[in-house]
Amino acid sequence: MKRFFCQCGQEVFLNNLFCESCGRDLAYDPSIQSMWSGELTDNGFVPHSQDGDDAHAPMKTCENRSYPVNCNWLVTDENACQCVSCQTTRTIPDLSAPKNPQRWRILERSKRHLFTTLLLLNLPIRNYRQIENGLVFDFLEDKRTNPNVDLEHVLTGHSHGQITLNAAEADEGFLHTMKEEMGEPYRTVLGHFRHEIGHYYWDKLINSPERLEAFRELFGDERKDYDKALQRYYENGAPEFRSHQYISMYASSHPFEDWAETWAHYMHIVDTLETAVSYGLSVYKPKVNDFNSWYSEWARVAQVMNALNRSMGHVDAYPFVLTDIVKSKLKFIDKVVDSFSEKKNT
Template sequence: MRRFACPNCSNEVHFRNSECVNCNSRLGYVPAWDQMFFAKPGDTQWHDGATVYKACANRQEIFCNWLVEDGVEDEHCLSCRHTLVIPDLSSPENRDHWASLEEAKRRLFYSIQKFGLGVGDLVNAGDTALRFEFKADTLAPDGKTKRVLTGHEHGLITINVAEADDPTREKYRKAMGEPYRTLIGHFRHEVGHYYWDHLVWNTDKLEPYRAIFGDEREDYGEALKRHYENGAPAGWEATHVSSYACAHSWEDFAESWAHYFHIVDGLETAGWYGLDGHTPDAGLNRTPGGWSDAGPYGAAEFRPLMDAWVPLTVAMNAMNRSIGLGDFYPFVLSDTIFAKLEFIHGLIHDRA
């Protein structure tokens, strides 16, 4: 994530901010420009020369600070319009969970835009577009709880809103022995399945994929059953980025896809704060040096990313230990995992 400054007073603001605490300007993010725009308090429009923008319809509902070009029929921003189902808002906690999910999804869409990946056409080809449903568990008439499973099916990503509850998510993380479980991690993992369908399946990338990740034609249901009964095989850390990645070729790809997103976005953040070994410029709205005009998102070569990422994670782990926290980055990346990440790097940049 890059750094942002208020366009009115140059005070530092953050990606989620809808108002500048220094000058009280109303802030709005335009993904096509990767910029914050400002409007004076009380104004209902944002301007970029001849272009006029309006607030996303969810600005008041869940504090979405993204903008929509005026005249566009859809009242929702690029990110929010891809959510087809929201939880029952008669429950106050569901509104909070929905807001947290959408905030994480905006970070996902930020990366998708930076990579130049498409999200499909909701109007003309809705069944192949990227879509989201946020649902809560419900109580059936017989008193049993009907569970909502987080997952992906042909571009439709369903996420149980309980994942937005920090104590619940931590309980799941511990119960499943995961070193890491976050909302942005869920989003990045699930869209990995969507992009596998579009970038790997039925393309010339399929055979190279199988050589690296394994054969996806293995029975998925049986593979998951075996994984949940027996766990990951001994020594999995040398070949997979997580134990769940061992379950099936598809899950290995999705976990690696999510990890690649973690790395690139983490490096962009580090660059903007001068933590990647490059000397930062004085201004906030700078182009980070060392990669290209697009920063790590535009890196043509994969290895320089890893050469920057590995020492950064070592330093961050040491920082966390210095103040008594768990490791910032509880992963070890082998050459085998590097090869998987490099394959994904090639997929994304060939597509872009």
């Protein structure tokens, strides 16, 4: 994540609606991946320039800027009323339920964080209104947290562009319970988004015979029965798990899940390295296809993060061991992302 500053010099953050120092309104511009400070008017958001010249045309703010979402992003599509992130949400939880406004706000905030990395990597973001099987999010509830709904059990998952999340994952209590039940101590809402978007981009990026062959060499044959594989995993655990082959136990359940788990970690690394550079903890400068230096710098930054956590009496921030096999999978993802970005920019 980049660092952002108000025109007055105060540091501000991705989801801030206004500067707490000078009171200026703030708006994040996804087209340039930067923050504007300015003033909300009846005609839209008017940014203030650094040189004092305020002669800017008003910009359109997301219609979800108000409570409960508090989205501070600008709208870059002149035909839309919502920002590029909010446009992908199709179903929200019933806002008459006391906890749901906060749940929706947390889910959208995490999704916007996800989108900052998608924009940084120059990945395609086409929603369900734009193309068939476009990206769409449904935030659903089940009877475990809301007895008034019909669904007995909502599972987070992806299918043909549709990403479903249980809205209750935004509750710390529910999230902690699921961590215990699923044996996933590092389960987070942002992690869910990054994992599921990995499934979405598998469909979008691994679509040529050459890439499919290379994928199978590293991750395995995705034609293996997916439902049966997951059933075996949940009934019997991870008998096929080998720590040198997979980034997590769940990754061993099926090649699709190995890809999604590795993709999520790739996004963790990309975002965390950008944050480290922004705060002066790293001097790494990204270079095209420079995977080895990227990977080495991540190992150094992860070591620092873990040491800082231990100094505070916490568990390691990144306890995962990235073996040569896992490294080769990350390198494959990096190559696919790079090749797409280069193609898009030509």
